[in-house]
Amino acid sequence: MITLLNGASRMEKVTQSTPVAVVAIDEDPKTLDSVSQALSDSAIxxxxxxxxxxxxxxxQKYRPRIVLLGSKVSSDGNRILQQLMERDPGMDVVLMTESYSAEVAIDTIQNGACDCIPKPFSADRLRELVNNLVNATLARRRTLELDRELMEAFRFEGMVGRSPLMLDLYGKIARVARHFRTVLITGPTGSGKELxxxxIHARSPVHDHAFVAVNCAAIAESLAESQLFGHLRGAFTGANHDQAGIFEYANGGxxxxxxxxxxxxxxxxxxxRVIQNQEITRIGSPAVRKVDVRVVAATNRDLRGLMKKHxxxxxxYYRLATVHFKLPTLAERKEDLPILQREFVERASAHCGKHIRGITRRAQTELxxxxxxxxxxxxxxxxxxACMMADAEFVDVGDLPDYLLECVRGEASADTLLSLDEMSRQYARRVVSQLSGNKLKAAEVLGIxxxxxxxxxxxTKHEVDSSFTVPDSIGPATPDSLPTLP
Ligand SMILES: Nc1ncnc2c1ncn2[C@@H]1O[C@H](COP(=O)(O)OP(=O)(O)OP(=O)(O)O)[C@@H](O)[C@H]1O
Ligand SMILES: [Mg+2]
Known part of the structure; x- marks a missing residue:
């Protein structure tokens, strides 16, 4: 189906069977004619x-996945290409240029295009190229749909993760939560112990009773007993009234x-004693009160090491660790990174009222x-x-905090043993970037x-790109069809 686009139309929901939208742009009507003849039999x-x-x-408005960008003057095409890439790095752009040469082609690809063809082009060549891109787009659509379905399967009570370690954790929580009296959770800082x-509480039979959290490190030793078990008026200086403790508040939960x-x-x-007997006494009171409380304890400290030091x-320890969940570091389950990134980008983008649709490939590489x-x-x-910093629709390397980039680059140069070839590639990239992209000067400096x-x-680009396991970008699906005009 062929339309001449004037912008006055509406967005359609993309389904697996929606034909892929391909946009051809050229000031020369003859080129547009050739494109439409070459692609007249394609299902697009x-x-x-x-x-x-x-x-x-x-x-920008209709977000096609494939753009055939033609121009009489290649520099004009490159300028538009750069603007397209800044807005949507996941778009497949083919530059059709009259001033084709190997150098122009490489430059264009360096700037983010997926291919470059000389004008005038052969109909067969264009058809083959577009068909390949359409197949890749359809494959990405399927991946995104599967990802979306899997995303639901990989959520558990506020947690997100798809690694075997996390799936195993979900299973254990579900099994244990029905029966536990005490649980110990250990793991490094920020690994999700509180979640x-x-x-565990949400999946337990007492989920509609209280869940009371107390930070043992934040309570002064002298006040801990009163906070946990309560006190009577006059039990100590400042005790002006009877006060129930946390165990009483959480009774039943x-x-x-x-x-x-x-x-x-x-x-x-x-x-x-309280855990064993399920009884508490408020400070200053002889009365023993029965409670029915489940206890979940957590720490990032090495309890066995602390035990050795008395x-x-x-x-x-043994009472708490009847059930023991040991949470892995994020580095031990890096396969969770894409799904966690997607979750946090969606949350942050909703929170700051932006429409951030994902993370560019190069930023994902750094992460x-x-x-x-x-x-x-x-x-x-x-x-x-990064979402706060981002002023485009995709989080890019420049939006990541400096400390992270410095760390990644420092580690790469200090720890990684590189081949001479790889070393040359990285160094060439650095020189070009230090010379603000002036490749002629860079070649002079490098003596090549x-x-x-x-x-x-x-x-270099090829190697970086091929290291990705996710498609173009992560985040909400990108609509890939243009509206159909009447
Ligand atoms: N699997 C996960 N999925 C989604 N968010 C997570 C996950 N794990 C942790 N988080 C988020 O990371 C942050 C830290 O989690 P949490 O407070 O549970 O860690 P913690 O192990 O208790 O850390 P600390 O030892 O510093 O107290 C929270 O904002 C939490 O929502
Ligand atoms: Mg915590």
Whole structure:
């Protein structure tokens, strides 16, 4: 189907069977004619735009996945190409140019185009090229749909993750939550201990009773007993009225003792007694009160190490660790990165009222290379920052915090043993970037020909791109059809 696009139409919902929209832009009506003849038998929605000035606006509005960008003057084409890439790096753009040469082609591809063909072109060549791009687009659509369905399967009580470690964790929580009395959760900072504690409670038979969280590290030792078990009026200076403690408030539900590794030894003994007997006594009261409380304790400290130093009671440890969840670091489950990134970008973009649709491939590469010492919390805060900074629809490398980029680049140069070839590629890239993209000057500085420089740069791009496991971008699906005009 062929239309001449004037912008006055509506967006259609893209389904698997929606024909892929292809837009051809050229000021020369003869080229548009050749395109439409070459593609007349292809199962696509072909749209022809004759006016370069309005092309950008229309493409921005309707977001086709494939653009055939023709221009009489190649520099003009490159300028528009760059603007397209800034707005939507996932778009497949083919430059059709009269001033074709190997160098122009490589330059164009470096600037983000997926191919470059000389004008006039053979109908067969164009048809083959477009058919290949259409098949790749359909494959991406299927992946996105599957991803969306899987996304639901990979959520569990506020947690997101698809790695075997996380799926195993979900299964264990579901099985244990029905029966537990005490649970211990250990894991590094930011790995999701509190989320797991809440999930256990949410899946337990007492989920409609209280879940009371208390940070043991934040309570002064002298006040801990009163906070946990309560006191009577006059029990100590400042006790002006009777006060129930957290265990009484949580009666029938769950107490979450966060940072249990920081609890003082004296309190640990009292806590153990309460857990064992399910009885509390308020300070200053002889009365024993029965409670029915489940306890989830968490820490990022090494409790076994603390036990060896006699800073944590063994009997309390074994009581708590009847069920023990050990949470992995994010670095141990890097396969969760794409799904977590998608989740956090969606959340952050909704939060800051922007329409951020994903992360560019090169930014994903940097995120993949980082070691995430602050685990999921750090990833969440990095993406919050990036979404706030982003002024385009895709988070790009420049939106990531400097410290992360410095760290990734520092680690890469310090730790990685590179082949001489790879070293040359990286160095060439650095020189070009230091010379603000002036490749002629860069070739001079490096003492190599321009052709060698182009070869180095193009193989760098290929290697970076092929390391991705996700399609073009992550984030909400990109509509890939143009509206059909009446
Ligand atoms: N699997 C996950 N899916 C989605 N968000 C997660 C996941 N794990 C952690 N988070 C998010 O990361 C942040 C830190 O999680 P949480 O507070 O549970 O970590 P923690 O292990 O208790 O950290 P700390 O040891 O510093 O107290 C929270 O904002 C949480 O929502
Ligand atoms: Mg915590």
């Amino acid at each position: 929605n072909l749209h022809l735009i004759g006016d370069l000035a309005t092309a950008l606006e229309l493409i 797991v504690a809440r999930a 769950t107490v979450f003792l966060d940072e249990i590794g920081d609890m003082a030894l004296g309190m640990q003994a009292k806590l153990l 800073l944590f009671r063994e009997d309390l 993949n290379r980082y070691s995430w010492p602050g685990n999921v919390r750090e990833l969440e805060s990095v993406l919050n920052h 020909s321009r052709a060698t420089l182009y070869r180095l740069l193009s193989s």
